[in-house]
Amino acid sequence: MDTLFVRNNLTYRIDLIYRAYPNEKLVWFYELLSSHLLIKDPELIGEIFVKNFDNFCDKIPESSHKNRILQNLTNMSGNKWKYMRTKLIPTFYPSKLKTMYASIDHCAQILSSHIREHARTYQPIDAKEIMIRFTMDVIGCCVFGLEFNALKDPDSEFRKIGKLFLDPSPENTFRRIISFLDTVGYFKKLFNFQDFSPKLEHFFFNLLRNSKEFPKTESMMKKDFIQFMLDIKNEELTDEDKDVIFTEEVIASNIFLFFVAGFMTTSSVLSFCLYELALNPEIQERIRNEIEHVRNSHNEVLNSDVLTKLVYMEMVISETLRKYPPIPLARRICTRSYQIPGTDMVFPLNTHVAAPVYSIHHDKRYYENPEKFDPERFTEENRARRIPYTYIPFGTGPRICIAVRFAKMEMKCCLAELLRKYKFTPYDKTDIPVVIYKARSLYSPEGPILLAVQEI
Numbered sequence: 001m002d003t004l005f006v007r008n009n010l011t012y013r014i015d016l017i018y019r020a021y022p023n024e025k026l027v028w029f030y031e032l033l034s035s036h037l038l039i040k041d042p043e044l045i046g047e048i049f050v051k052n053f054d055n056f057c058d059k060i061p062e063s064s065h066k067n068r069i070l071q072n073l074t075n076m077s078g079n080k081w082k083y084m085r086t087k088l089i090p091t092f093y094p095s096k097l098k099t100m101y102a103s104i105d106h107c108a109q110i111l112s113s114h115i116r117e118h119a120r121t122y123q124p125i126d127a128k129e130i131m132i133r134f135t136m137d138v139i140g141c142c143v144f145g146l147e148f149n150a151l152k153d154p155d156s157e158f159r160k161i162g163k164l165f166l167d168p169s170p171e172n173t174f175r176r177i178i179s180f181l182d183t184v185g186y187f188k189k190l191f192n193f194q195d196f197s198p199k200l201e202h203f204f205f206n207l208l209r210n211s212k213e214f215p216k217t218e219s220m221m222k223k224d225f226i227q228f229m230l231d232i233k234n235e236e237l238t239d240e241d242k243d244v245i246f247t248e249e250v251i252a253s254n255i256f257l258f259f260v261a262g263f264m265t266t267s268s269v270l271s272f273c274l275y276e277l278a279l280n281p282e283i284q285e286r287i288r289n290e291i292e293h294v295r296n297s298h299n300e301v302l303n304s305d306v307l308t309k310l311v312y313m314e315m316v317i318s319e320t321l322r323k324y325p326p327i328p329l330a331r332r333i334c335t336r337s338y339q340i341p342g343t344d345m346v347f348p349l350n351t352h353v354a355a356p357v358y359s360i361h362h363d364k365r366y367y368e369n370p371e372k373f374d375p376e377r378f379t380e381e382n383r384a385r386r387i388p389y390t391y392i393p394f395g396t397g398p399r400i401c402i403a404v405r406f407a408k409m410e411m412k413c414c415l416a417e418l419l420r421k422y423k424f425t426p427y428d429k430t431d432i433p434v435v436i437y438k439a440r441s442l443y444s445p446e447g448p449i450l451l452a453v454q455e456i
């Protein structure tokens, strides 16, 4: 009921359950009409998410997402998911990442000019809003080869569509309530109910149909994601073994998924990161020194290879992902009954299981003083000592986030550009501690993250 009436974020509700049973490895919890098994034990997470993936390869029951715009990778099951994942993985091959760097850097320069205006007029920045707009532009350039212009124009079509997805409007609240009550999908099927506003669906179908007419970016990849999927569709005409057909629906749904997954997660991590750096000036200074040192030893150039030398920055990003994992619960469904080794406990078919990512990341047994922002937890030695599956911000196993390397490169490129030019400090109206958005299952800031900014 708390989630339904937006009194408490799902993450905190799960965390209460997690803490109430400190010694249990598994705990049942209820989301009104359906029950889920919380997998608290890291070893068991490894068994389920990785070693016995074939018994737990799905995330959502197929019957619950007949929506036209949800026929995408993350909602697919079984062989269909495997086929599509294999087809889409090349989007983020290392060779592609190298070509995407120039586009990310281009967006980071626009972000930097935007921040300069704030610094020169002594106006605070809203780290949450500018990071949403920056990450939208990056997805536009890198994945779709399109100029989204979300940073330059706050009223851009893409920013508006992002708002439609994010905002707690009465329409969105109603849809959330129905979806919440109906996790198994009976009413949705019966009444052909859509989880999202039809405007979203129209937008992404039109984007696909009219993609050729949108202004292309200068540094566009040779082949953008939309063209890449259209090519797969053409190859399929001769492919006998296909499990999914790249129909218009499937392509538009994947465009929607990559757009949403691309900006919501990274923007939230980047804004939490700037917030923590503002509160911890010594950590901020140490990253800045590292950036200067690495640039100096590489002829003042940063590129995708040089970014990998920013070891301390990687530690800071890892710690941000630990403290603020954007996806606080990783879910699976038992697709083939499974017996826990050494016990007589059997998971029947269709058992919904969930790994409490946030709660594990905040468990004192794995992270001393977990509320402290401490990048030292991610030195090489400390990482080697970590108990397996106690750090899973990108999920784990074959269904791990498809864009880990891309997301890390994007975050590093952005931080490297900003921190060498600006100093961030708390503003007198900054919410400390930061307030978390209650109405969403994503772990993200509720209001603006206001920070003062100074040119260096």
Ligand code: HEM
Pocket: 073, 074, 075, 085, 139, 143, 257, 258, 261, 262, 263, 265, 266, 269, 321, 325, 326, 327, 330, 331, 393, 394, 395, 396, 397, 398, 399, 400, 401, 402, 403, 404, 406, 407
């Ligand atoms: C900091 C940034 C990000 C975080 C923390 C993150 C986290 C995650 C997590 C936890 C999952 C589910 C994994 C599981 O169930 O085991 C996931 C899946 C996914 N992510 Fe990300 N993600 C990030 C950035 C991105 C970006 C930038 C994109 C695309 C451009 C993306 C695309 C996807 C897709 C398509 C899936 C579904 C994969 C599948 O089901 O096979 N993510 N992500």
